[in-house]
Amino acid sequence: MSMIVARSLSDLRDVVNLWRSEGLGTAVVPTMGALHEGHLTLVAAAKAKADRVMATIFVNPKQFAAHEDLSRYPRDEEGDLAKLEQAGCDLAYLPNADEIYPEGFVTTVSVAGPAKAGLEDKFRPHFFDGVATVVAKLFIHTAADYAFFGEKDYQQLLVVTRMARDLDLGIEVIGIPTIREEDGLAKSSRNRYLSKHERHQATAIIRTLEQAAEKIRIGGDPQVATKAAARSLMTLGFEVDYVTARNAETLAVPVSSDEPLRLLAAARLGKTRLIDNIAV
Ligand code: AMP
Numbered sequence: 001m002s003m004i005v006a007r008s009l010s011d012l013r014d015v016v017n018l019w020r021s022e023g024l025g026t027a028v029v030p031t032m033g034a035l036h037e038g039h040l041t042l043v044a045a046a047k048a049k050a051d052r053v054m055a056t057i058f059v060n061p062k063q064f065a066a067h068e069d070l071s072r073y074p075r076d077e078e079g080d081l082a083k084l085e086q087a088g089c090d091l092a093y094l095p096n097a098d099e100i101y102p103e104g105f106v107t108t109v110s111v112a113g114p115a116k117a118g119l120e121d122k123f124r125p126h127f128f129d130g131v132a133t134v135v136a137k138l139f140i141h142t143a144a145d146y147a148f149f150g151e152k153d154y155q156q157l158l159v160v161t162r163m164a165r166d167l168d169l170g171i172e173v174i175g176i177p178t179i180r181e182e183d184g185l186a187k188s189s190r191n192r193y194l195s196k197h198e199r200h201q202a203t204a205i206i207r208t209l210e211q212a213a214e215k216i217r218i219g220g221d222p223q224v225a226t227k228a229a230a231r232s233l234m235t236l237g238f239e240v241d242y243v244t245a246r247n248a249e250t251l252a253v254p255v256s257s258d259e260p261l262r263l264l265a266a267a268r269l270g271k272t273r274l275i276d277n278i279a280v
Pocket of ligand 1: 031032149150177178180187189
């Protein structure tokens with residue numbers, strides 16, 4: 001069966017209502033397109049959990065700041081649709097901006113808790129309200145039972161999980177481990193911006209995070225280990241936004257030694273900003 005492409009909410013609803021009437025369980029994978037194996041792994045995980053899988057492609061203007069890369073964000077609709085079909089996705093939802101933000105739109109979902117942890121939010125102040133607003137709309141549009149998100153964007157995963165619970169959106173958010181290149185670099189639509197030399201340097205992020213995690217596992221102080229990791233990235237030519245150890249469930253600064261920890265990093269190489277994170 002070939003994949004359905006819906007570009008309007010009413011087209012999407014026709015299909016979703018039909019699936020509902022047949023008693024089928026559904027899952028959604030929200031994306032901004034420029035799809036790679038990370039996204040397709042989310043689709044595969046969604047297929048394993050639900051009878052029907054929808055992927056959404058929407059480059060959300062509300063989560064880009066004026067100076068960010070909205071206009072140069074990669075777009076490849078034809079390639080994306082072919083990949084989704086190949087991955088066995090049942091429906092691709094590609095709403096246009098008017099469908100999501102009609103004339104006069106003024107409502108924003110305002111998120112706190114993990115969204116105010118002082119990580120991505122510190123460098124991109126409107127980012128998580130923008131993400132939460134569009135994701136809430138996509139959850140309502142698709143009325144899915146499950147939504148799949150990558151641990152690659154760990155703070156986002158926690159923010160969206162919390163929002164779905166707080167607003168009783170009736171959708172279970174499921175996180176999927178980060179898919180990596182052979183040398184460990186987390187797959188990302190932004191990796192294509194790296195020069196050959198930067199692409200080679202970029203593997204240092206996961207290597208330094210792993211070294212820091214190992215130091216902590218054998219009893220090292222998380223603060224000391226992450227500071228050393230930040231220093232070593234700087235030495236290698238990165239501009240470091242943060243390298244930090246946080247409570248894995250809340251992203252709060254840890255206060256005791258028996259909390260589950262997550263190491264999170266964001267650093268820039270030239271014009272490209274890379275993020276990554278791992279469990280301790
Ligand atoms: P994006 O299109 O970058 O907004 O990402 C859409 C979804 O794919 C988000 O839930 C991301 O966390 C997830 N994702 C992006 N890269 C990866 C990756 N390397 N591994 C797993 N999930 C990913």
